[in-house]
Amino acid sequence: MLYTVKEVAELAGVTIKTLHHYHKKGLLQPSKITNSGYRLYGRTELERLQQILFYRELDFSLNDIKKALEDEPSRLACLSKQQELLIARKQRLDCLLNTINESVVLSRKGAVMDKSSMFQGLNKEEWKDALSEQRQYLEDKYGYNIPEVEEDQVYSMNEQAMEAQQFIGCLKDALNSGRKANDVSIQELLKNHIAFLNSHGHNIDAKSFASQTRFFIDDDFHRSIFENQQIGLSYYLCIAADMYAASNQ
Template sequence: MMLYTVKEVAGLAGVTVKTLHHYHKIRLLKPCEITDAGYRLYGAEELERLQQILFYRELDFSLSDIQKALEDQPGRLMCLTKQQELLIARRQRLDCLLKTIGESIALTKKGEVMEKSAMFQGLNADAWNTALAEQSQYLKDHYGYELPKVETEQAQEMNDSAAEAKQFMDFLAEALQAGWKGNDPRLQKKIQEHLAFLNDHGHSIDAQTFAAQARFFLEDDFHRGMLESQQLGLCYYLCIAAEMYAAANQ
């Protein structure tokens, strides 16, 4: 069996000798043999485990979480399959982030302001909490309400909701430009679909609540400004359409 010294393993894996010593110390990666002279030696099994560790590190797992993951998924194939799924999900998120950055650059060059909902496409939990910090502080200062922190497992749901919100507001903006009345059947159908999405994704909201929310956006300077930055008159248009929908669905 081919054995490798700690220095050779460090060179193969692109990590430092100090890192491998630390992994040994915390029992995350133990050498298969230690010579009488005190040299650590690693075999094929240890190299495979190191590969799995480094995959998890690329996914921002803490060392303690990696230890648990490897204990919960002892089979190499199972572990690699799970890592592949996580890496694909990360790639999709990064693709979304790159798209958002590209759109931001293009709009900035034109001197245009990006829609608020579009700014958040592809964000993770930390990025969402940073992005929502101003709104959360405003709500706390003016209404005594603070937005709950976005947890890691909620990030994708937030991204999906942001994409839906963008599509919905884009539709409203186009309807406003086209001169549709607030009770236009096409607009009312879109509101129905939007509420169905919200309810399907854990946001319990009926027509009356949605109308009250739209009225709040109109009467509150901060939220009215968010919508009006997309298109002048959009906040008022949303409120009228939502109240007409609520009146028709009592």
């Protein structure tokens, strides 16, 4: 059975203009074009459109979608890959939702979230204020000076703060649910977190990250940041990081 462009648009919940655009980009070719110029689509085209829309939901660009579809050897392989990506996105969104819910609860109680845990976008001066206590502490105890925040660093720092909050939120969920520190999901979480840090200018590997988490335990100031969010969190992170480093030597 063949469907007109209008029927396909209604089935898929997209506009006719979108289908024309996909055709123009070489993403979705009609099964046939009539002598009158009408585009007609069959089941194969509907299945391909489904895959395109799944990738759009994952924020893939049209060029990336085209490449992804060309690289996948079969529809099943493509669907399996999309399933994997959608599950990963759901996990990230669940973590973010838990963080937002926690913020709402704290706000209703009149409690104040630790500045280092906030993930809303800050400007240069707000970052300076947020880091002031940590800057003073590190200077007094270790003689280490945190560089001043530059205007061109603000966007990246906001991105890093948001990712860090999601990372910690996922760790808290795992700890509360009783997952072991060497659980596959936790090890994957660490892998992605370290990769994110490296993509934002931090030269860090599994071993150095594990060393950093041990510092968080040994240092009262930084340990309290984690423990104030969840008792045992700093130790859980350290154990998980050590296990990840041991398996990635």
